[in-house]
Amino acid sequence: MNYKEKLKDQRWIIRREEILQRDNYTCRRCGCEDEIHGKFLILNVRHKYYMPNTDPWDYPGEALITWCSKCHREETILKILQELNSLFVQRMSLYKANLVATSKRTKAEYNQLSNDIAKLREKLRKIEYGKK
Numbered sequence: 001m002n003y004k005e006k007l008k009d010q011r012w013i014i015r016r017e018e019i020l021q022r023d024n025y026t027c028r029r030c031g032c033e034d035e036i037h038g039k040f041l042i043l044n045v046r047h048k049y050y051m052p053n054t055d056p057w058d059y060p061g062e063a064l065i066t067w068c069s070k071c072h073r074e075e076t077i078l079k080i081l082q083e084l085n086s087l088f089v090q091r092m093s094l095y096k097a098n099l100v101a102t103s104k105r106t107k108a109e110y111n112q113l114s115n116d117i118a119k120l121r122e123k124l125r126k127i128e129y130g131k132k
């Protein structure tokens with residue numbers, strides 16, 4: 001069973017409902033209750049962290065929290081932007097060190113960073129403009 005399938009499992013559906021009830025069917029980040037942001041808003045139960053070899057329903061209550069999809073999306077975008085920023089800084093420092101042309105290893109590193117940046121940008125584009 002992959003992760004997506006696990007989220008359809010009865011055990012997760014029950015666990016998710018418990019957390020939604022505990023959180024009063026309210027987003028714990030922005031406080032909205034539901035459908036405030038339009039018909040696309042649904043409350044999600046989010047894992048604050050991930051543990052190896054643990055099924056989604058086996059997490060303790062403190063690891064799970066109710067967030068609306070708008071907050072979830074904002075947080076995802078923020079994380080990608082932070083990651084992108086860090087990659088840009090790394091790439092710039094390589095560039096400034098002027099090693100790009102002289103060392104094969106550095107060149108490979110530079111290209112790797114550029115690939116990672118392109119991938120993240122694509123991911124961001126998909127989140128912002130929908131999957132196409």
Ligand SMILES: [Zn+2]
Pocket residue numbers: 027028029030031032067068069070071072
């Ligand atoms: Zn929210």
